[in-house]
Amino acid sequence: MNHALSSDQVALYEDVGYLSPIPVFSGLEVQTLRDQFERFESAHGQKSAGLRTDLHLLERWAWDVVVDPRVVDRVVSLLGENVLLWSMNWFIKDAGDGKFVSLHQDANYWGLEPHDVVTAWIALSDASPETGPMAFLPGSHRGELYGHENTYAEGNLLSRGQVSTARVRDEDTSLAPLAAGQMSLHHVRILHGSGPNVSQDRRIGMVLRYCATHVRQTKGSDTAVLVSGEDAYGHFDLLRKPQVDNGECERQVHLDAVERMGKIIMAD
Numbered sequence: 070m071n072h073a074l075s076s077d078q079v080a081l082y083e084d085v086g087y088l089s090p091i092p093v094f095s096g097l098e099v100q101t102l103r104d105q106f107e108r109f110e111s112a113h114g115q116k117s118a119g120l121r122t123d124l125h126l127l128e129r130w131a132w133d134v135v136v137d138p139r140v141v142d143r144v145v146s147l148l149g150e151n152v153l154l155w156s157m158n159w160f161i162k163d164a165g166d167g168k169f170v171s172l173h174q175d176a177n178y179w180g181l182e183p184h185d186v187v188t189a190w191i192a193l194s195d196a197s198p199e200t201g202p203m204a205f206l207p208g209s210h211r212g213e214l215y216g217h218e219n220t221y222a223e224g225n226l227l228s229r230g231q232v233s234t235a236r237v238r239d240e241d242t243s244l245a246p247l248a249a250g251q252m253s254l255h256h257v258r259i260l261h262g263s264g265p266n267v268s269q270d271r272r273i274g275m276v277l278r279y280c281a282t283h284v285r286q287t288k289g290s291d292t293a294v295l296v297s298g299e300d301a302y303g304h305f306d307l308l309r310k311p312q313v314d315n316g317e318c319e320r321q322v323h324l325d326a327v328e329r330m331g332k333i334i335m336a337d
């Protein structure tokens with residue numbers, strides 16, 4: 070079965086810069102994914118926050134999500150047949166922890182050019198309005214790329230607490246709540262952020278960044294995974310599925326990929 074987006078969905082994405090909500094995983098599937106993730110967290114304790122970036126290179130269940138046709142077919146509808154998974158991040162807000170994400174545009178600091186880059190944000194727990202789901206400024210992906218200030222503000226989940234210099238009124242943004250098992254797709258240039266989680270549960274976002282194979286990394290050498298079609302460009306070192314979970318070889322590949330990405334993100 071093909072899970073391509075309809076032409077109306079593609080047109081809407083092109084107009085507003087995001088699509089939400091899109092059902093992906095059943096209740097049972099998403100509970101299993103959450104259990105696997107929380108087992109990984111318990112096994113690694115505090116170190117899990119560092120290890121979870123690009124978890125698809127360490128754990129096979131996470132790899133299976135990044136290549137799942139229910140995710141990839143939708144991304145292919147937006148980026149074309151030849152697609153790479155560039156990275157996996159986690160945006161987690163524990164109940165009442167005060168964490169938030171300031172308004173920003175991803176395109177500013179990932180080094181990826183051109184901007185044929187889509188994020189699939191998959192909810193492993195409910196991202197209801199009380200949990201601080203993402204809010205987007207519709208259409209802003211078609212506007213300018215604003216500057217950012219690095220605030221390093223406490224509680225900001227962004228690596229440097231980046232805040233866009235764009236002046237945006239809350240009432241002009243659209244909230245994108247998700248039920249567990251649903252995902253949203255957003256454009257790398259769209260202005261977005263999120264507020265604190267005042268619910269009783271964690272808000273767990275498994276966040277996958279995809280790009281077309283013609284996209285280049287302008288800030289250094291980088292890795293990716295081919296998830297659809299073929300890579301005729303060779304701009305990234307392509308990585309394979311882990312053979313075992315958390316094996317010695319897998320740990321080395323993962324460490325190298327995450328170190329390279331860290332240099333890129335913190336480059337300026």
Ligand SMILES: O=C(O)CCC(=O)C(=O)O
Nearest residue numbers: 160170188203263274276
């Ligand atoms: O999870 C959030 O609230 C923000 C996520 C985000 O900024 C992103 O996925 O680009």
